[in-house]
Amino acid sequence: xxxxxxxxxxxxxxxxxxxxxxxxxxxxxxxxxxxxxxxxxxxxxxxxxxxxxxxxxxxxxxxxxxxxxxxxxxxxxxxxxxxxxxxxxxxxxxxxxxxxxxxxxxxxxxxxxxxxxxxxxxxxxxxxxxxxxxxxxxxxxxxxxxxxxxxxxxxxxxxxxxxxxxxxxxxxxxxxxxxxxxxxxxxxxxxxxxxxxxxxxxxxxxxxxxxxxxxxxxxxxxxxxxxxxxxxxxxxxxxxxxxxxxxxxxxxxxxxxxxxxxxxxxxxxxxxxxxxxxxxxxxxxxxxxxxxxxxxxxxxxxxxxxxx
Amino acid sequence: xxxxxxxxxxxxxxxxxxxxxxxxxxxxxxxxxxxxxxxxxxxxxxxxxxxxxxxxxxxxxxxxxxxxxxxxxxxxxxxxxxxxxxxxxxxxxxxxxxxxxxxxxxxxxxxxxxxxxxxxxxxxxxxxxxxxxxxxxxxxxxxxxxxxxxxxxxxxxxxxxxxxxxxxxxxxxxxxxxxxxxxxxxxxxxxxxxxxxxxxxxxxxxxxxxxxxxxxxxxxxxxxxxxxxxxxxxxxxxxxxxxxxxxxxxxxxxxxxxxxxxxxxxxxxxxxxxxxxxxxxxxxxxxxxxxxxxxxxxxxxxxxxxxxxxxxxxxxxxxxxxxxxxxxxxxxxxxxxxxxxxxxxxxxxxx
Numbered sequence: 029x030x031x032x033x034x035x036x037x038x039x040x041x042x043x044x045x046x047x048x049x050x051x052x053x054x055x056x057x058x059x060x061x062x063x064x065x066x067x068x069x070x071x072x073x074x075x076x077x078x079x080x081x082x083x084x085x086x087x088x089x090x091x092x093x094x095x096x097x098x099x100x101x102x103x104x105x106x107x108x109x110x111x112x113x114x115x116x117x118x119x120x121x122x123x124x125x126x127x128x129x130x131x132x133x134x135x136x137x138x139x140x141x142x143x144x145x146x147x148x149x150x151x152x153x154x155x156x157x158x159x160x161x162x163x164x165x166x167x168x169x170x171x172x173x174x175x176x177x178x179x180x181x182x183x184x185x186x187x188x189x190x191x192x193x194x195x196x197x198x199x200x201x202x203x204x205x206x207x208x209x210x211x212x213x214x215x216x217x218x219x220x221x222x223x224x225x226x227x228x229x230x231x232x233x234x235x236x237x238x239x240x241x242x243x244x245x246x247x248x249x250x251x252x253x254x255x256x257x258x259x260x261x262x263x264x265x266x267x268x269x270x271x272x273x274x275x276x277x278x279x280x281x282x283x284x285x286x287x288x289x290x291x292x293x294x295x296x297x298x299x300x301x302x303x304x305x306x307x308x309x310x311x312x313x314x315x316x317x318x319x320x321x322x323x324x325x326x327x328x329x330x331x332x333x334x335x336x
Numbered sequence: 337x338x339x340x341x342x343x344x345x346x347x348x349x350x351x352x353x354x355x356x357x358x359x360x361x362x363x364x365x366x367x368x369x370x371x372x373x374x375x376x377x378x379x380x381x382x383x384x385x386x387x388x389x390x391x392x393x394x395x396x397x398x399x400x401x402x403x404x405x406x407x408x409x410x411x412x413x414x415x416x417x418x419x420x421x422x423x424x425x426x427x428x429x430x431x432x433x434x435x436x437x438x439x440x441x442x443x444x445x446x447x448x449x450x451x452x453x454x455x456x457x458x459x460x461x462x463x464x465x466x467x468x469x470x471x472x473x474x475x476x477x478x479x480x481x482x483x484x485x486x487x488x489x490x491x492x493x494x495x496x497x498x499x500x501x502x503x504x505x506x507x508x509x510x511x512x513x514x515x516x517x518x519x520x521x522x523x524x525x526x527x528x529x530x531x532x533x534x535x536x537x538x539x540x541x542x543x544x545x546x547x548x549x550x551x552x553x554x555x556x557x558x559x560x561x562x563x564x565x566x567x568x569x570x571x572x573x574x575x576x577x578x579x580x581x582x583x584x585x586x587x588x589x590x591x592x593x594x595x596x597x598x599x600x601x602x603x604x605x606x607x608x609x610x611x612x613x614x615x616x617x618x619x620x621x622x623x624x625x626x627x628x629x630x631x632x633x634x635x636x637x638x639x640x641x642x643x644x645x646x647x648x649x650x651x652x653x654x655x656x657x658x659x660x661x662x663x664x665x666x667x668x669x670x671x672x673x674x675x676x677x678x679x680x681x682x683x684x685x686x687x
Contacts, residue, residue: 072479116666119673125418125479126620127669133613134662140655255487262480301498305491308484312476321475 038167039290045171046286047279048178049244053078053236053253055181055278057260058267059188060232062274064110065264066192067225068205068218068331069117072128074233075257076135077109081237083143086248090151098151099177099238106234109135110227117226118219124333132257146248154243175243177235184232185275192271201225205329233257259311266314268327281307347675352621355671359663366659372650384645385638393528397599399637400529401426403536404591405615406622406629407543408464411584412478413624414547415577416560421467421482422588423612424489425460429589430596431493432459434512434603435501437519445519452515453593460589461582463489468581472574490608497604511604521598532594536633539587543626546583556580588612610658614640617665636661 057074064071071077081102089098113131117124157179160172192198204211204221211218240256241248263281267273288303318325364374385395408422433452440448467485470476496502496512503513523530547553556576559566566573588611595607618636622628643657 112666116670119670121672121675122669123672127666129418129420129479129616130620130662130665130669133617133658134666137655137658137660137662141653141659144653144655254490255484258480258483262477262484265477265480298499299495301491301494304494305488308487308491312481312484312488315476315481316470316474319475319477321473 036294038294041167041171042290042293043283043286045167045173046290047283048171048174049282050285051278051282052175052178052181052239052243053256054260054263054281055178055185055275056232056236056239057257058263058274058278059181059184059271060106060229060236061261061264062229062267062269062271063188063201063232064222064226064229065332066205066269066329067201067222068208068329069114069124069222069226070128070261070332071110071113071131071226071229071233072125072258072261073109073113073131073135074128074229074261075253075255076132076139077106077230077233078135078237078240078257079139079253080109080135081106081234082241082252083139083146083237083248084234085238086151086241087143087146089153089242090146090149093152095152095154095242098242099154099235102234102238103231104234106237107227107231109234110230111223113230114219114223114226118223140250143248143250147250150247151242153246154239156243175239177239177243181278182275185271188271202329205331208331236260255308259307262311262315265325266311266318268325269329270327281310284310347678348623350678351671351674352623352668354674355667356621356664358671359660359667362667363660363663366663367652367656370652372652377646377650380645380649381639381642384642391641394641395634395638396529396533397637398640399633400532400536401588401591401595401611402615402618402633402636403533403540403629404587404594405612406618406633407539407587407615407626408584408612409616409619410622410624410626410629411543411547411580411587412464412468413619414553414556414560415580416563417468417471417577417581418479419464419467419482419581419584420479420616421464421485421612422615423608423610424482424486425463425585425588426592426595426612427486427489427493427608428463428592429456429460430592430600430607431496431501431512431603432456432589433593434515434596435496437515438501438513441516448515448519449521449597452597453590456589456591456593456596457586458589460592461586463589464585465578465582467585468577471581472577486612493603493608494605501603503602506602506604509604509606511602514602515597517601519597520601521594530594530598532591532598535590535594537630539590540626540629543583543587547626552576552579588615614661617661620665621668 057078061074084105085098085102088101089095109131113127116122116127154175156173156175158169159174160168200216200221204218208218240252263277267277284306287306288300291303292300367377368374384391386392405422405426408425409419412419433456436455437448437452467478467482470481471478497510501512502510521531555571559573559576592607596603600606614636618629618632622632639660640657643654646652646656647654
């Protein structure tokens, strides 16, 4: 990928490429978490869901030969984890943050346990579309190779925004998230709505995981996810529970994650590991800037425990 | 009142034990699906964890860091905070300890160890103290912030052992230069168990006394119970939050130093071994009570100590103990619903 003729111009180009390439898991997890949190519950377990999705997607793609079946399987496994989270949280006296931590550890452990046989073999990966057919510059091709899941996410974000604003389902979900009492008074089952919201969130989180193992980096191993799930959960807070802002934020985080490799290409190798931590530092900084002890965040669902 | 109190005490013991038993049953079914006889598995686990003096030593060595990393979750829990970043403080504490040892060649072993311990405690304390400060001054969610800082800590560790602090002699596994065999923390006489176990037990006892028998601990528990009440009676909430978080980070920071000075002999990727994550489970299982952490840490140490035996004899992957921990954690949280509903216990008297 390194072409010395392009020099430092390769860095912004690599960042654009990185934003497109590595934003997809952030995007899917944050869209899923956005739906879950709109219902008034936080699911920190999406970090575990991501790893489980990566493992099951890879395993099914390897066994069936179809990466798309893998994506579907990852989504189903993710929604099972979401259902588990919702069912435990529906019990009296149970704290959703603690359940999320438990499911995070459980998902990671289970994925490592079941995924052991799939570390060696190589499974068919997801296809990508080359948006740089008009150019001969290889870096441009590398940067603009767009994976199909990214495009799905691109369509999904405005669709979710529209659904939340304009459909009966969206309204009920937002009501449950803002005031469980009001929803109960209207005759809706709070736990039932949250069950749907969490399992849908888990479905998207699982798909985000399958992207890691089926497209980029494109294989399953135990070091695959390092905090993308938890970063995406924080990203939802930064995006003010708005799916379109989630999309832009995911692009930003993808670009931040590409700083290290991009600088390495132009020969800056010192601090490679520090640059790899850029998404986490960025998340922390954004949380420091946007949070305040005095007021709740604009747009925050009223029932959400993290911002209380 | 006495009835209600004895009922509460009975529940606090019975419910976690029931959860543990339930998790073991479900996990037994899970391994049975893999064609492994659950009874044989548990028999083997018992032997690998507590069956002989050899396995007891292995268990206690693994329990030692858990005692300290569990405090990272247990202490802020008194304030109503959920901190899960013990792994980060562990890594930073270990790295700081290895770093200060570098310029101190030739200093007597005991003094070197004291300086290293101080470095680990201060580095870990500041690491989690920062989480407390963010929570108190900026309203940043401490659970997410502490977990993000785990990944930042690991990145700093990788950067330091690959760059500024790299020992040129460590080729395959980048590490800091070894602190030297003469400077290592030794084992307790007649055992293979290093002194870290004693430090851990002492720390848990001190944490218990601090939280249950001092004004500071009482104030902390008031804040955890009702922040507004604490504010009305004029408690210095900020100072208590910061001090508690500093102590919460100091414990895993010390554990990181012990890992470097008693086990690894240098800082490298090995010190990021998941003790911080297991510590979260230990703290929850002990219901954030520092004294109960001691037996729970031994139990969890035993589960991880038996992992090697399960791998060799039954061909199970090394993640088996992680899965069992996951089952236990999930069962434990679900069992929260049982409080106040246990049959066969004296009924709560209405007053």
